[in-house]
Amino acid sequence: MGIDADPSDLLPSAEPVRLLDETGTLREVDGFPLDLKEDDHRALYRWMVLSRRVDRQAINLQRQGQLGVYASLLGQEAAQVGSAYVLAEQDWAFPSYREMGVALVRGVDPASTLHLFRGTWFADYDPHRHNFGLPSIPIGTQALHAAGYAMAAKLDGRDLVTVAYFGDGATSEGDPHEAMNFAAVYDAACVFFVQNNQYAISVPLSKQTKAPTIAHKAIGYGMPGYRVDGNDVLATCAVMRKAVDRARNGGGPSLVEAVTYRMESHTTADDAARYRTDEELAQWRRRDPIARFEAFLNAEGLLDDRLREEIDAEAERLATRMREAVYDAPHGDPMELFDHVYVDPPARFAEQRDLLRRELGEGGAPATPAGGEREAS
Amino acid sequence: MAITLAQALNTALHDAMADDDRVVVFGEDVGTLGGVFRITDKLQQRFGEGRCFDTPLAESGIVGTAIGMALYGYKPVVEMQFDGFTYPAYEQIVSHLAKMRNRSRGTVQLPVVVRIPFGGGIGAVEHHSESPENYFAHTAGLKVVAPGTPADAYSLLRESIASPDPVIFFEPKRRYWLKEEADLPVRTEPIGRAVVRRQGTTATLYAYGPMVRTCLEAAQAAEAEGWDLEVVDLRSLNPLDTDTIVASAQKTGHALVVHEAQVFAGFGAEVAATVTERAFYSLEAPVLRVGGFDIPYPPAKLEEFFLPDVDRILDAVERSLAFS
Numbered sequence: 072m073g074i075d076a077d078p079s080d081l082l083p084s085a086e087p088v089r090l091l092d093e094t095g096t097l098r099e100v101d102g103f104p105l106d107l108k109e110d111d112h113r114a115l116y117r118w119m120v121l122s123r124r125v126d127r128q129a130i131n132l133q134r135q136g137q138l139g140v141y142a143s144l145l146g147q148e149a150a151q152v153g154s155a156y157v158l159a160e161q162d163w164a165f166p167s168y169r170e171m172g173v174a175l176v177r178g179v180d181p182a183s184t185l186h187l188f189r190g191t192w193f194a195d196y197d198p199h200r201h202n203f204g205l206p207s208i209p210i211g212t213q214a215l216h217a218a219g220y221a222m223a224a225k226l227d228g229r230d231l232v233t234v235a236y237f238g239d240g241a242t243s244e245g246d247p248h249e250a251m252n253f254a255a256v257y258d259a260a261c262v263f264f265v266q267n268n269q270y271a272i273s274v275p276l277s278k279q280t281k282a283p284t285i286a287h288k289a290i291g292y293g294m295p296g297y298r299v300d301g302n303d304v305l306a307t308c309a310v311m312r313k314a315v316d317r318a319r320n321g322g323g324p325s326l327v328e329a330v331t332y333r334m335e336s337h338t339t340a341d342d343a344a345r346y347r348t349d350e351e352l353a354q355w356r357r358r359d360p361i362a363r364f365e366a367f368l369n370a371e372g373l374l375d376d377r378l379r380e381e382i383d384a385e386a387e388r389l390a391t392r393m394r395e396a397v398y399d400a401p402h403g404d405p406m407e408l409f410d411h412v413y414v415d416p417p418a419r420f421a422e423q424r425d426l427l428r429r430e431l432g433e434g435g436a437p438a439t440p441a442g443g444e445r446e447a448s
Numbered sequence: 449m450a451i452t453l454a455q456a457l458n459t460a461l462h463d464a465m466a467d468d469d470r471v472v473v474f475g476e477d478v479g480t481l482g483g484v485f486r487i488t489d490k491l492q493q494r495f496g497e498g499r500c501f502d503t504p505l506a507e508s509g510i511v512g513t514a515i516g517m518a519l520y521g522y523k524p525v526v527e528m529q530f531d532g533f534t535y536p537a538y539e540q541i542v543s544h545l546a547k548m549r550n551r552s553r554g555t556v557q558l559p560v561v562v563r564i565p566f567g568g569g570i571g572a573v574e575h576h577s578e579s580p581e582n583y584f585a586h587t588a589g590l591k592v593v594a595p596g597t598p599a600d601a602y603s604l605l606r607e608s609i610a611s612p613d614p615v616i617f618f619e620p621k622r623r624y625w626l627k628e629e630a631d632l633p634v635r636t637e638p639i640g641r642a643v644v645r646r647q648g649t650t651a652t653l654y655a656y657g658p659m660v661r662t663c664l665e666a667a668q669a670a671e672a673e674g675w676d677l678e679v680v681d682l683r684s685l686n687p688l689d690t691d692t693i694v695a696s697a698q699k700t701g702h703a704l705v706v707h708e709a710q711v712f713a714g715f716g717a718e719v720a721a722t723v724t725e726r727a728f729y730s731l732e733a734p735v736l737r738v739g740g741f742d743i744p745y746p747p748a749k750l751e752e753f754f755l756p757d758v759d760r761i762l763d764a765v766e767r768s769l770a771f772s
């Protein structure tokens with residue numbers, strides 16, 4: 072941008088954009104039009120209910136010793152579903168490890184994302200089929216992949232937007248900043264979507280940054296920063312719609328900060344009671360994203376008991392399917408460990424394969440299911 | 449008193465901070481939470497937020513600012529939350545921490561300790577079980593230390609903090625709960641000295657960190673075969689105690705080096721070369737390396753097939769003995 076453009080245009084609004092208040096009453100906000108039909112409303116509700124249900128199931132599976140560890144999205148359903156919902160089929164999402172809700176909306180079978188946490192494999196889905204990247208545990212690193220993908224699509228003149236998902240803690244790592252800079256320099260169609268769930272494990276946002284908000288950081292890269300109530304699915308849709316449309320129309324990247332809260336511990340291995348208070352939790356419980364949206368739908372007459380029951384039943388089925396797919400799921404043949412490392416494996420792999428085969432004994436891979444016998448980390 | 453390796457580390461940090469107010473501890477979640485493994489438990493409570501503090505989530509930032517603080521005169525002890533998250537700091541460690549002393553003709557000292565929980569065997573999700581020690585052992589200017597017992601954990605950490613040279617301190621995370629008798633404060637052999645943990649005559653197992661324990665178990669199991677294995681705990685990869693390594697190989701004539709890391713270009717190659725160069729005429733078999741396969745660390749349910757265990761070690765011992 073030149074010196075004559077007004078840089079304050081890049082700053083976020085003083086308050087997070089919010090369309091639904093805590094009672095679920097809709098108030099439209101200038102500049103963030105809602106272009107949702109009734110079916111969209113129902114779909115958003117359905118995705119949020121499904122997300123919460125599979126999340127709950129995953130937590131239960133971990134408690135039953137079926138998963139080594141699990142990172143819950145509870146409380147972040149609106150942020151995840153709303154942001155993913157506005158994407159077109161050809162668009163790409165690059166997740167961290169907490170994006171089960173985004174995975175669902177992208178059509179990824181939730182069970183396949185759990186192999187990472189069960190420890191039976193890393194990622195058991197084809198990222199190219201769902202345009203949903205591999206989970207990225209090294210914090211913030213995937214932001215660069217999102218920027219690079221968008222740069223490539225631009226070279227090819229393709230209509231395609233990428234979204235980098237990362238957390239408030241990740242904004243302290245170098246990679247997301249390099250990603251934002253690259254995306255801005257190349258006018259790449261990349262949206263940086265930060266779920267500010269207030270904590271990075273035990274570290275609160277106040278120890279992560281002195282910036283007025285995360286969205287303010289955008290101005291440093293010459294891109295707009297938007298701040299949205301991440302527990303308001305309609306606001307998240309509206310703000311993301313704006314950011315995604317802007318990128319799609321050649322306007323370049325932007326940064327969206329969704330203000331939300333991680334209702335569970337960081338992972339099942341963490342104990343949040345060591346660093347945050349019940350009062351804080353109770354305060355956020357009142358802002359529950361699904362309850363708020365449900366109140367809106369009820370008031371608008373968009374949700375009746377039959378639909379609610381239908382969705383609940385679907386959620387049950389999905390959770391049951393997920394449980395069946397994961398429960399006691401065996402690990403594959405250990406010999407597979409050598410199969411995907413290279414297209415052209417080095418010669419020494421033959422010797423190492425022989426050693427492992429001998430260790431496994433005559434019968435080849437042990438058929439023992441791997442369920443629940445190992446301590447979680 | 450019986451203490452765990454984790455308690456020994458916690459006490460070492462505590463005692464070092466009590467003895468020297470220039471010792472500061474920082475990293476991700478080390479303050480309020482006391483670290484994800486509680487190695488820094490209660491340090492913030494005891495010494496205040498100035499001396500034990502949570503940093504923003506940035507490993508390069510943590511090591512880079514530790515360098516700045518050390519230049520000023522502090523003795524930072526920083527934590528990398530897990531082995532696999534050390535890599536963002538690699539630049540600061542390799543290009544600056546390791547080199548500043550040499551670049552300044554010795555005028556600059558960087559008494560920084562980088563603590564890294566390393567290795568697998570705890571069923572963790574990916575990036576939490578790696579053994580990156582050789583990246584650092586290969587880097588001139590760093591000391592690389594890896595205790596395998598609670599007493600060594602205490603003593604080596606105290607010595608590392610006192611060291612005027614930077615130390616990469618690898619903590620065997622699957623042995624955090626390993627309990628042994630140790631009266632703290634304890635002083636064991638210094639950095640750079642290997643220790644024979646078990647005397648034997650049939651063959652020598654060299655190990656460090658988590659594999660020391662596994663090798664001792666293998667030696668015990670080997671008794672049933674009539675083998676009397678010697679176990680050498682290297683304790684420090686750089687400097688490396690060539691004398692102890694060579695003396696043991698000369699004694700047994702069969703040398704095997706064991707680590708979790710992939711064998712290809714792993715630390716075992718250094719030990720093998722050392723033994724071959726200096727004990728060649730004593731050897732009755734080539735030095736064998738026992739380690740992980742040359743693949744990325746596997747998912748948790750498959751790690752047992754990757755990690756060296758008693759069987760893999762004894763199988764290698766058998767191959768070594770078959771040469772003579």
Ligand SMILES: Cc1ncc(C[n+]2csc(CCOP(=O)(O)OP(=O)(O)O)c2C)c(N)n1
Pocket residue numbers: 169208209210237238239240241242268270271272333337476505507529533536
């Ligand atoms: C490079 C790196 N350093 C440290 C960690 C350990 N770790 C895992 S999650 C986490 C906190 C992440 O916080 P945030 O980015 O806010 O995302 P959230 O987990 O809250 O969704 C940390 C420090 C890691 N995974 N990667």
